[in-house]
Amino acid sequence: MTKPLDLKPGDRILVSRSDRLGDLILALPFVETLKCRYPECRIEVLASLYASPILENNSRIDGIVRVLNEQLTIDRLYKKDLLQKIKQAKYQVVIALYPDRHVCQLFHKAEIPHRIGTAGRFHSVFFNHRLIHSRKSNKKHECEYNLDFLKFFHDGETARVPIVYPREKELTHARRILKEAGVEGRFVVLHPGSGGSAERWPLDRFLHLYNALEQSDMQVVISGSEKEGETIDQQSRELGLKVRHITGDTDLRTLAAALSLADVVVANSTGPLHLATAVGTKVVGLYPGKAVMSPARWGPLGRHDRVLVPASKECRCPPNECVCMLTITVEKVASEVAQLFNQAN
Numbered sequence: 472m473t474k475p476l477d478l479k480p481g482d483r484i485l486v487s488r489s490d491r492l493g494d495l496i497l498a499l500p501f502v503e504t505l506k507c508r509y510p511e512c513r514i515e516v517l518a519s520l521y522a523s524p525i526l527e528n529n530s531r532i533d534g535i536v537r538v539l540n541e542q543l544t545i546d547r548l549y550k551k552d553l554l555q556k557i558k559q560a561k562y563q564v565v566i567a568l569y570p571d572r573h574v575c576q577l578f579h580k581a582e583i584p585h586r587i588g589t590a591g592r593f594h595s596v597f598f599n600h601r602l603i604h605s606r607k608s609n610k611k612h613e614c615e616y617n618l619d620f621l622k623f624f625h626d627g628e629t630a631r632v633p634i635v636y637p638r639e640k641e642l643t644h645a646r647r648i649l650k651e652a653g654v655e656g657r658f659v660v661l662h663p664g665s666g667g668s669a670e671r672w673p674l675d676r677f678l679h680l681y682n683a684l685e686q687s688d689m690q691v692v693i694s695g696s697e698k699e700g701e702t703i704d705q706q707s708r709e710l711g712l713k714v715r716h717i718t719g720d721t722d723l724r725t726l727a728a729a730l731s732l733a734d735v736v737v738a739n740s741t742g743p744l745h746l747a748t749a750v751g752t753k754v755v756g757l758y759p760g761k762a763v764m765s766p767a768r769w770g771p772l773g774r775h776d777r778v779l780v781p782a783s784k785e786c787r788c789p790p791n792e793c794v795c796m797l798t799i800t801v802e803k804v805a806s807e808v809a810q811l812f813n814q815a816n
Contacts, residue, residue: 475625476585476600480511482563487517487578489538490569491666492723492742493769494613495522496749498568499529499633501617506531508627515560517574524723525746528636536560543573550577557581568617570594587623609768632772635749637728645721645728649692652715658690659808660730660747662738664699669740669769670759670786670793676801678707680737681714683805689812692717694726694743735811737804740769748773753811755779755804760786760795775814777807 478484484505488498495518506514515534516526523537536556542549550573558581565578567588578586579597590601600623606616618629637645649658663677677693684691693703697719707714721729726743730736731750738744740758747754748771755777758766762785766778781795788794 473622476564476623478509478512478563478624481513482509483513483515483560484509485515485517485536485557485560485562485565485583486568487565487571487574488568489517489519489540489571489574491519492522492525493666493740493745494569495519496525496633496635496742496745497612497614497772498617499635499749500614500630501566501568501620503529503531503630503634504618504621504628505624506533507630508625515562521723522742525635525727525749527724528638529634538574540571543571553577554580557583566620566623567598568620585623587620606768607763609762609765611767612770612772613768614772633745633749634751635727635746637724637731637750641724641728642732645725645732648717648720648725649729649732652692652717652720654690654692654715656690657734657812658692658732659684659812660692660694660733660736662694662736662741662743662747663703664695664743665739665741669764670761670788670791670796671739671741672757672796672799674702674706675710676797676799676804677737678703678710678712678714679801680804680808682712683801684808687805687809689808691715694718694721694729735808737808740764740766744771747771748776753777753814755807755811757796757799757804759793761793775811777811779804779807 488495513533517536520537526535554577562583564585565583570588572594575597586598587600588598590603661677663674665671681691693716695718700718730747736747737755753775754771758780760781760783779799782798783795786795
């Protein structure tokens with residue numbers, strides 16, 4: 472059995488999860504658990520510049536180290552400056568939930584006394600405490616894989632659900648954006664975009680879903696990036712549909728606020744799906760049949776969330792060409808949304 476690390480009040484602990492938005496959200500239970508168990512230690516999180524805003528306004532996170540991942544591989548001066556920043560912080564412990572090679576090398580060079588990461592990788596040499604587990608088997612949820620690292624710490628309260636905390640000014644801003652888009656009262660958000668980490672339900676299906684929900688007397692609005700908004704406008708015109716959208720109008724914090732105001736969110740397996748769950752909104756998640764992308768590993772963690780997968784049990788489609796996702800029908804998704812929408816009160 473692993474002996475818990477001997478930590479003292481005032482010690483600084485760094486949790487590193489510098490990859491995608493959804494991955495960072497699913498690391499939040501681990502971060503909050505550390506603060507619950509070590510309230511007198513300073514808990515900080517290293518995250519990508521893009522995803523890091525979701526860490527703000529969280530009383531259990533004492534500091535944020537924001538990283539430009541692309542600069543780590545091409546800019547030696549940037550890498551040197553980040554190393555100095557890590558050194559000056561005098562962390563006693565770092566936990567690399569996501570073992571990016573460039574970042575983990577910095578932890579080693581900074582001589583952080585306790586460097587915790589997974590065993591079995593080339594850059595595991597940078598760690599002096601190693602956890603033996605393989606995520607490739609996809610046997611449990613990503614959140615649980617993160618919580619495995621608690622074996623190096625004292626027992627105690629464990630958080631199981633990620634929480635993101637919108638500020639009141641962000642909620643006010645989100646309400647203003649929604650009102651300008653013509654949305655007042657109860658509504659559903661459709662988020663058709665994807666970060667590319669999973670196969671997705673195509674945009675035309677989302678547009679047909681939009682139409683079906685509107686005909687069922689539900690207000691609907693589409694979220695996404697400005698570029699995705701241009702594609703949405705083009706395809707909706709081709710289908711003869713007029714749709715509301717707030718694409719390009721929200722930064723990450725405002726998007727979180729907007730999602731928190733919705734009754735239901737529908738999305739592919741992507742960061743905003745987990746963001747919706749983290750702000751307490753019910754979701755319908757659309758997942759492919761590939762084991763590496765399965766909801767068993769990447770599904771939403773809300774108690775009332777719904778997940779739909781293709782009829783095919785084992786997808787063998789080429790990447791980004793998944794026809795199996797087309798077996799998820801608009802009618803089925805609309806039915807799930809209606810059930811959650813009617814429960815929302």
